[in-house]
Amino acid sequence: MKFSILMAAGIPLVSPLMAAGVKSGHADAELLNGSASYQAGKTLTFGIRLTVEPGWHSYWINPGEGGMPLKAKWTLPEGWTAGELQQPVPKRFMTGELPGFGYEGKAVFLVDLTPPAIASGEALCKVKLSWLTCDESACVPGDVELSVKLSAGDAAAGKDAVTIAAASKKIPRPAEGVVLQVEPEGDTLTLTLNAPEGLDLEGTKAFPATPQVIDAADPIQFVRTKTAWTAKVKKNEYAEGAPTLLDIVLAGGKLEKPLVISWQAKK
Structure with missing residues (x-):
C-alpha cells in the first residue's frame, strides 16, 4: 500500500468557550x-x-x-x-x-x-x-x-x-493482584496471567500496549488452564532479542472496567 503524506497548515489557538473542535x-x-x-x-x-x-x-x-x-x-x-x-x-x-x-x-x-x-x-x-x-x-x-x-x-x-x-471509565487502570509472565521461545512468546479468584477473562479483548514486542497481526487470546490464563503469540518481527517490558490491556467480556497488566524482565 502506498501512503501519501500531506502536511497540515497553521496552528490555531482556541478559547475554552468554543464548542466546536x-x-x-x-x-x-x-x-x-x-x-x-x-x-x-x-x-x-x-x-x-x-x-x-x-x-x-x-x-x-x-x-x-x-x-x-x-x-x-x-x-x-x-x-x-x-x-x-x-x-x-x-x-x-x-x-x-x-x-x-x-x-x-x-x-x-x-x-x-x-x-x-x-x-x-x-x-x-x-x-x-x-x-x-x-x-x-x-x-x-x-x-x-x-x-x-x-x-x-x-x-x-x-x-x-x-x-x-x-x-x-474507558481508561485502563492497573490490575490489582494480577501477575503477568512472559516466556520467549524462538519466534513466539507465551503469556501467563495469574489472576485472583473471580477474575474471569472469558470473552475479553487483549491489546499489546508496548510497541514492537508482539506481532500486531496476531490476536492475543487467553485460555484458562487449571491455575492461570495463557496465550501464545508471535514475536514482533522488529523486536531485537528477548523482550524486557510489556504492558497488556484487557477490556470487555466480563470485566467491569478495562485493565492494564505490566511485566518487566528480571535483571
Whole structure:
C-alpha cells in the first residue's frame, strides 16, 4: 500500500468557550475542561477529544505496523506539571495490509495538570497536539494548538466534568493482584496471567500496549488452564532479542472496567 503524506497548515489557538473542535487534516481536536477554576496544589483532569472523519482512523499508544499515536506537548505556567496522556481502549483494524490499533469516530484522552502549592492568579495552559489519520489509500497528519485560561478558585466542576468522568471509565487502570509472565521461545512468546479468584477473562479483548514486542497481526487470546490464563503469540518481527517490558490491556467480556497488566524482565 502506498501512503501519501500531506502536511497540515497553521496552528490555531482556541478559547475554552468554543464548542466546536479545531480541524486539521481529517480530524478535529477539542480541549475539555473538567474544572471551572483551579486550587493551588490540587490536581485537575482535562480531556482532549479527537473526532476523526468517517472512513479514517487515528492511532493508539501502540499504533501497530505504521501509524503515529496522539502526542501532546504542554506549555504551562511556572511550577505547573502535566501527567502522561491517558489513552482509552483502542480498536484493532487493518490499513491496507498493515495491522494497527487506534480509534474511529470520537475518542477522549485524559491528562492531569497540577499547579504548585503557591499558585495564584490567572493561569494560561496551552497544548500542542499532533496525530496521524489514515484511510485505505493515504495518511494525513494533524497539528493544532489549544489553550485554556483558569482563574484561582475552589476547583469546582466545569462544563465538561460529566464527559471527563465518562471517559475515565474507558481508561485502563492497573490490575490489582494480577501477575503477568512472559516466556520467549524462538519466534513466539507465551503469556501467563495469574489472576485472583473471580477474575474471569472469558470473552475479553487483549491489546499489546508496548510497541514492537508482539506481532500486531496476531490476536492475543487467553485460555484458562487449571491455575492461570495463557496465550501464545508471535514475536514482533522488529523486536531485537528477548523482550524486557510489556504492558497488556484487557477490556470487555466480563470485566467491569478495562485493565492494564505490566511485566518487566528480571535483571
